[in-house]
Amino acid sequence: MPTMAKLSWQHHSRGRRLVSTSYFVLATLTLLFSWSCPVLGKKKLYIGALFPMSGGWPGGQACLPAAQMALDLVNKRTDILPDYELELIYYDSMCDPGEATKLLYDLLYTEPIKIVLMPGCSSVSTLVAEAARMWNLIVLSYGSSSPALSNRQRFPTFFRTHPSATLHNPTRVQLFQKWKWTKIATIQQTTEVFTSTLDDLEQRVKEAGIEISVRQSFLTDPAVAVKNLKRQDARIIVGLFYETEARKVFCEVYKEKLYGKKYVWFLIGWYADNWFKIKDPSINCTVEQMTEAVEGHVTTEIVMLNPETVRGASNLTSQEFLAQLMSKLGGKNPEETGGFQEAPLAYDAVWALALALNKTVGPLKAKGRRLEDFNYNNKDITAEIYRALNTSSFEGVSGHVVFDAQGSRMAWTLIEQLQGGSYKKIGYYDMTKGNLSWYGNDRWIGSGPPADQTVVIQKFRYLSQKLFVSVSVFAGLGILMGIVCLTFNIYNSNVRYIQNSQPYLNNMTAVGCMMALAAVFPLGIDGLHVRNSQFPVVCQFRLWLLGLGFSLAYGSMFTKIWWVHTVFTKKDEKKDKRKHLEPWKLYATVGVLLVIDILSLMIWQIVDPLHITVEKFTKEAPKGDVDQLIEPLLQHCSSEKMNTWLGVVYGYKGLLLLLGIFLAYETKSVSTEKINDHRAVGMAIYNVSVLCMITAPVTMILSSKQDASFAFASLAIIFSVYITLVVLFVPKCHQRRPMRRLITRGEWQSDQQETMKTGSSTNNNDEEKSRQLERENKELQKIIQEVLYFQIVVSRQKILSYHNKPYTNGKLIYSAFR
Numbered sequence: 001m002p003t004m005a006k007l008s009w010q011h012h013s014r015g016r017r018l019v020s021t022s023y024f025v026l027a028t029l030t031l032l033f034s035w036s037c038p039v040l041g042k043k044k045l046y047i048g049a050l051f052p053m054s055g056g057w058p059g060g061q062a063c064l065p066a067a068q069m070a071l072d073l074v075n076k077r078t079d080i081l082p083d084y085e086l087e088l089i090y091y092d093s094m095c096d097p098g099e100a101t102k103l104l105y106d107l108l109y110t111e112p113i114k115i116v117l118m119p120g121c122s123s124v125s126t127l128v129a130e131a132a133r134m135w136n137l138i139v140l141s142y143g144s145s146s147p148a149l150s151n152r153q154r155f156p157t158f159f160r161t162h163p164s165a166t167l168h169n170p171t172r173v174q175l176f177q178k179w180k181w182t183k184i185a186t187i188q189q190t191t192e193v194f195t196s197t198l199d200d201l202e203q204r205v206k207e208a209g210i211e212i213s214v215r216q217s218f219l220t221d222p223a224v225a226v227k228n229l230k231r232q233d234a235r236i237i238v239g240l241f242y243e244t245e246a247r248k249v250f251c252e253v254y255k256e257k258l259y260g261k262k263y264v265w266f267l268i269g270w271y272a273d274n275w276f277k278i279k280d281p282s283i284n285c286t287v288e289q290m291t292e293a294v295e296g297h298v299t300t301e302i303v304m305l306n307p308e309t310v311r312g313a314s315n316l317t318s319q320e321f322l323a324q325l326m327s328k329l330g331g332k333n334p335e336e337t338g339g340f341q342e343a344p345l346a347y348d349a350v351w352a353l354a355l356a357l358n359k360t361v362g363p364l365k366a367k368g369r370r371l372e373d374f375n376y377n378n379k380d381i382t383a384e385i386y387r388a389l390n391t392s393s394f395e396g397v398s399g400h401v402v403f404d405a406q407g408s409r410m411a412w413t414l415i416e417q418l419q420g421g422s423y424k425k426i427g428y429y430d431m432t433k434g435n436l437s438w439y440g441n442d443r444w445i446g447s448g449p450p451a452d453q454t455v456v457i458q459k460f461r462y463l464s465q466k467l468f469v470s471v472s473v474f475a476g477l478g479i480l481m482g483i484v485c486l487t488f489n490i491y492n493s494n495v496r497y498i499q500n501s502q503p504y505l506n507n508m509t510a511v512g513c514m515m516a517l518a519a520v521f522p523l524g525i526d527g528l529h530v531r532n533s534q535f536p537v538v539c540q541f542r543l544w545l546l547g548l549g550f551s552l553a554y555g556s557m558f559t560k561i562w563w564v565h566t567v568f569t570k571k572d573e574k575k576d577k578r579k580h581l582e583p584w585k586l587y588a589t590v591g592v593l594l595v596i597d598i599l600s601l602m603i604w605q606i607v608d609p610l611h612i613t614v615e616k617f618t619k620e621a622p623k624g625d626v627d628q629l630i631e632p633l634l635q636h637c638s639s640e641k642m643n644t645w646l647g648v649v650y651g652y653k654g655l656l657l658l659l660g661i662f663l664a665y666e667t668k669s670v671s672t673e674k675i676n677d678h679r680a681v682g683m684a685i686y687n688v689s690v691l692c693m694i695t696a697p698v699t700m701i702l703s704s705k706q707d708a709s710f711a712f713a714s715l716a717i718i719f720s721v722y723i724t725l726v727v728l729f730v731p732k733c734h735q736r737r738p739m740r741r742l743i744t745r746g747e748w749q750s751d752q753q754e755t756m757k758t759g760s761s762t763n764n765n766d767e768e769k770s771r772q773l774e775r776e777n778k779e780l781q782k783i784i785q786e787v788l789y790f791q792i793v794v795s796r797q798k799i800l801s802y803h804n805k806p807y808t809n810g811k812l813i814y815s816a817f818r
Helices: 021-034 060-076 097-109 122-135 165-178 192-207 223-231 243-256 287-294 318-328 343-366 379-390 465-491 503-518 520-524 532-568 572-577 583-607 642-666 678-701 706-735 739-745 747-754 762-801 810-817
Strands: 043-050 084-091 114-118 138-141 158-160 183-189 211-218 236-240 264-268 298-302 393-396 399-402 413-419 422-430 435-438 455-460 611-616 628-638
Touching (some): 043 343, 060 084, 060 318, 097 114, 097 122, 114 343, 122 138, 165 236, 165 264, 165 298, 165 413, 165 422, 165 435, 183 192, 183 223, 192 211, 192 236, 211 223, 223 243, 243 287, 318 343, 343 393, 343 399, 503 583, 503 706, 520 532, 520 706, 532 611, 532 628, 532 642, 532 678, 532 706, 583 642, 642 678
Parallel strands (some): 043 084, 114 138, 138 158, 183 211, 236 264, 264 298, 455 628
Antiparallel strands (some): 298 413
16 A cells, blocks of 8 residues: 555644645545555545553454454455445554553544544543544444443443443352352452442442452552451452453462462453463562462353354354464464454454444435545434444354443353363353353362351350369258258257247348359359250349348348347447347348348349340360361350449448448457357358458459359358358257256356456446356256255155164164265
């Protein structure tokens, strides 16, 4: 073709061109005579194309030969554009918007006029399609997948034979649901195509109930983004980036060990089949390392080659097309040829354009227009081309070609998996019908698809059964001991010493101790023994048994010590008035303490009832190479305002304990016959108070350690009860011995005198001494009577033995009485 001088073009703000008549004539003559045409009389229509031969996606390496194949066939057809010949004017955009801007300027401002523009990469197509409407140009892309291009307001004249990247997302969601994944992560290159694709994916997974837990992005260096994925335990990862960046990403993936049986990567399927084996100076990983890192990943790819043997508009089957393409590539390895998979789309794009232009010839002729009349100000011809493309429907080598309302191609999705270094087809997905065709040949490094996150096994912590049984035995023995003490007290209630110890209060103490011991059993019952629905009942038993047991046991002892303090630490004139003990007042005091507890517990359970709460602990790694973590759980009895209620109860009980200690200390040297065991009661109060004040805070601190908390609380209860029962009832068993034995041994006297050695005042000592003497006199009188009676009986027997020998001598009678 002879060289043509470049024409000078000027374009004002409204996009109009001013061309002089001489230049117009020169251009016409040049077109008619200077340019050679294969068929005489055919007029040329020019297509301006940008084929990326290098850069992030070097798709032009295969797409350009495919487009040229299509042009050759179209130009040879007599039934398609018989009066026209299509010619391709193309440049290498390097998949770079900056470079594409300069090339677009050259295409628009350099003769000849282009009737259609054909860009490749999404980033370049975005630039071209947005500017094309200013020149009334139709844009038909063969390799753009950006969802952002599906915007008729922004790109009113844009069409593409490559489906939108959002077409991958329904397939991905379908696979997530098939493999029961509910948590995924994403990493993307920061470009519009991937950002808009990810936005669409986020919306779709949200509707499907799937969570995107981690979302990372990078511009050129993915190292930090990959490390963040590792740190945040990402398992199912969707990667959106170009092929060159994919090699960078997986080199970092290998370094971070973010691959293997725990991970699944989802990638775009339009990379070259051996993209991970291509030597890249921008990475420092070997081919073997890259191969190891990418093994098992899944790709979703638009079906770009018709799987059926169908002859379409070009009269070629898909396999015949591939054979011719391989011949045109000169034996190049398809895996090393960029855009080989998209080549059918470029081929069908040319056919779609040719068929659409052919369809416009008739309508334009009816309006007195021709295709060769097209210029950048002619909207009518552009509108006709737009209508023809919008209604396109034909069978191509990539499948059925049809465009939706946004100008995007509708197609099936192919699902592949890298197995042993090569891609294997594992299924298809038809978005229009929601049908997943599955081959069942997916293969995993582990036993199956990995979990979408580390499997967390929740495991309840239960009380040690050995500890529970051991403590229960001691509690049972304590209850048995309480029954023995209670029986002894009731049986000997008519004994004066027992009567002077206020036996009914002691009975209350014994019953309270047994109730407290009974609380040990529900304290040790947990989810191992009862169902969750029954656990609140166990909580109630714990609270009521322990609360009422404390009120009865401690309340009865507190009442005794309080009465002794009230009577014997007052002034003499008031003391005399209150020496008379009225038992009903003691019982009433215990009743008041009991009623306070009952009311407070009832209010608690009505306003804020106890329920189960589960405490979660730090996850623990089990032994062995398993992708699991164990999360220990512990059941507690709790309520919404547990701390408030415990504060009230502990405050009230704590005051009683402190007051009991004070009263016991004040009355330690007092002796009284009406409550003769008040010193033992004081000793019991000391022990109970100390144990309770230590146990309450310690059990709260140890609440997360079920064994230690139970052991501490239950043993405190057991020790308190044992000490109380022993101190109160064992001395009474000793005092129950026959009085004669006590007198002859002098034990009772010495014991009673010992209690008189000290006193709080001189009056108290005199009173006690007088009472002691009265008791001794009465006992001595009884003994003398018994001795006299015994001597009389013996004398009578002697007299009867000598009845046949009467004696009147006084000495004999006297000797008999001796």
